Amino acid sequence: MATVEEEELPLVLVHRPPNFNFPFKHRLQTHFRLLDPLDLDPPGSTNSFFSRHSASIRTSAAAGKAFSPDVADLAVALLIDVLRRVSAGFRYVRGGLWTRNGEFPLGFKLGGKRVGIVGLGSIGSEIAKRLESFGCVISYNSRRKKPSVPFPWYKNVYDLAVNSDVLVVCCALTEETRHIVSKDVMISLGKEGVIINVGRGALIDEKELVQLLVRGELRGAGLDVFENEPDVPQELFSLDNVVLSPHCAVATPECFDALEELITANLKAFFSNKPLQSVVEF
Amino acid sequence: MATVEEEELPLVLVHRPPNFNFPFKHRLQTHFRLLDPLDLDPPGSTNSFFSRHSASIRTSAAAGKAFSPDVADLAVALLIDVLRRVSAGFRYVRGGLWTRNGEFPLGFKLGGKRVGIVGLGSIGSEIAKRLESFGCVISYNSRRKKPSVPFPWYKNVYDLAVNSDVLVVCCALTEETRHIVSKDVMISLGKEGVIINVGRGALIDEKELVQLLVRGELRGAGLDVFENEPDVPQELFSLDNVVLSPHCAVATPECFDALEELITANLKAFFSNKPLQSVVEF
Structure with a gap:
């Protein structure tokens, strides 16, 4: 009582x-x-x-x-990790390969990369603020152009992808945004493209993403979210250019x-x- | 000829x-x-x-x-990785533990952390610029106070450590700076302290660092450089709060x-x- x-x-x-x-x-x-x-x-x-x-x-x-800065921090960490091969380098050290095989293969530079942000809400804005300090060039897609934002706006994700080296996905999941990052969008991002997802798994057509990564048609991916959590497509486990995180963007x-x-x-x-x-x- | x-x-x-x-x-x-x-x-x-x-x-x-932005990028990646447990989370996913054991334990927030930079040259300045965008609070140690720099200066590394949550080591290795991060400095950083080294291995007393990490007297470390490369102290391999990188800060x-x-x-x-x-x- x-x-x-x-x-x-x-x-x-x-x-x-x-x-x-x-x-x-x-x-x-x-x-x-x-x-x-x-x-x-x-x-x-x-x-x-x-x-x-x-x-x-x-x-x-x-x-x-309250959660936005933490999500943004993880998005940046995943991007640097994929480009500079931090996790792969760590496995190289742990596996004793540094001693046996010598120098670790080169990664890619963050500065100058064109980063397209899918969804420039509070999380996307925090990501943009951080990545600008690394010398990345920001543009974004959202339903409407945001007048107070200095970055180029693209009306659809396809055009954003064509003009980007990296897509960071952080919009809300709705019926309209489900699979907003489709096979076509990923192909238009190109073979040197990197995809980071800190939004929701279903924002990306995960099956197609896995296929493109397996076939080497993307440079890499950093994923904190998945379509059927906690299940993660096993094919991704063996790819050195993929970084996986157990949906912990929001958790400090x-x-x-x-x-x-x-x-x-x-x-x-x-x-x-x-x-x-x-x-x-x- | x-x-x-x-x-x-x-x-x-x-x-x-x-x-x-x-x-x-x-x-x-x-x-x-x-x-x-x-x-x-x-x-x-x-x-x-x-x-x-x-x-x-x-x-x-x-x-x-030319190398400074790349080194700074890796330093930031190592710091987020240690605090937010990115590598540990990746192993959690790869090991199938997300499915078996459920949610991954919390990490720590980057924003608000007091970051002490040992050596504010071109690399240290690039690190400061980046970490400010994450809401970190910067101070530094160098031989002389830099008049054009807005951050608080500490005359010695010990005082810097006392007033920091994180030490980022990126000064040049000279006879004066060898083991500049001594056992005393690390102890004054405290049990919640994190050490990032992208300078040279011998800037830190590595034996003492390993002991402190093994005994849980530091929160964690992100190390790109080691005293006897490519040999890395094996005790570090089993620690979840340590991120290791094969001296690849400068390599894109x-x-x-x-x-x-x-x-x-x-x-x-x-x-x-x-x-x-x-x-x-x-």
Whole structure:
């Protein structure tokens, strides 16, 4: 039974994917009464849950940009890794090949590469800011041209790919963007093209990507996300020019601290009818 | 025997480490007559070589900043890799652990980290420029404070370490800087400290570094250089928080192109008494 004190706390419905165990749940409970459908029996039985609470629900969204820098950092790491062959070099050292075979084959330079960013939201903008400091040349694709952005805009991903050495995929996954990086887009990127995906697996036609990589029709790829996570196409494991990461773009303790702060502030603002610190646009 | 035409080309003495097989040697030979002590018999028998040619030698140095961006790129890659556990995550995927064990443990955020750069020359400056775009807070150590640089300067490496989360080592190796990152310096960096070395192996007391890493008294290390290359201390191979790279900070084809251009231009300027494009200060 809830105590009287708990009853006085604002009621907050938690909407989260089952595998997202947010570490600050207990601390949020000092400010709010949390209703988490995944605590229900059976977990996620939201239909009856929503019908019971529908009358009292007001919607809010608390997420914002807290994760963007971490995702951008990983995108840059994956790109340098693929171009400069950091992971491959590490395996070379670990395997004792440096001693046996001598110098490690050359990698490719980051500076001067034309990087096309698919989706210039908060993550894409953070990626652009970082890659500019490496001397990369940025352009982007998004539904609409962003007037405040100095980079060239391409109306479609195909044109962006034709004019890029690297595609960094970081847009939202919607029905329109599913497989936005199609076989044709990848072919137009060319044999020296590199693909980085820190968005969602299904933004890329993964089967085609694997085929192109296996056949050597792309220079390489750095992938944090996959179509059927945690399953990763086994063909990629033996390719020296592919770097794989277990969907961990968004995952630092400092990031969760920032998120907790933001969510708490947003919810407090929401319940006292003050402006939110961050608003998610749908 | 040299032909008459060759005799008319300016004579250039090549000074290079034995394992640096510069790929544009043949093209340089179209402009200059190269004397490379390593082509002698026995290779490197420079004493007799110098005594034979000493009368005609004028000194020049052609190197400059062509390599700096590549070294800086690798330093940043190593740092993100250690903090965000990119290589460890890759092994997790390759080993099938993502499917078996679920989510990969959290890494650490780059933004906000206090990065102390040991040696703010052209490489250190390029590193600083990049890391600022990630939200890192830069300070540095060098023999003298650099008036044009906005970052805090520390007179010695010990004070720099006390005030840093990360040390990036990229100064020149001299008698004064050998083991500049001593056990004391590393201990003052603290248990959450990270060390990146893209300078020379002997800048760090490697034996002590290995011991501290094995005992968990540092958060991690990213090392491109080692005291006895290509030998790498085997104890490091089993540590998940250490990223190893086979001295490949300076190694992209684009970089060698830039170097060839610079060396050719500098030597031509030198022989026609024009100002050099880049001057190395000793």
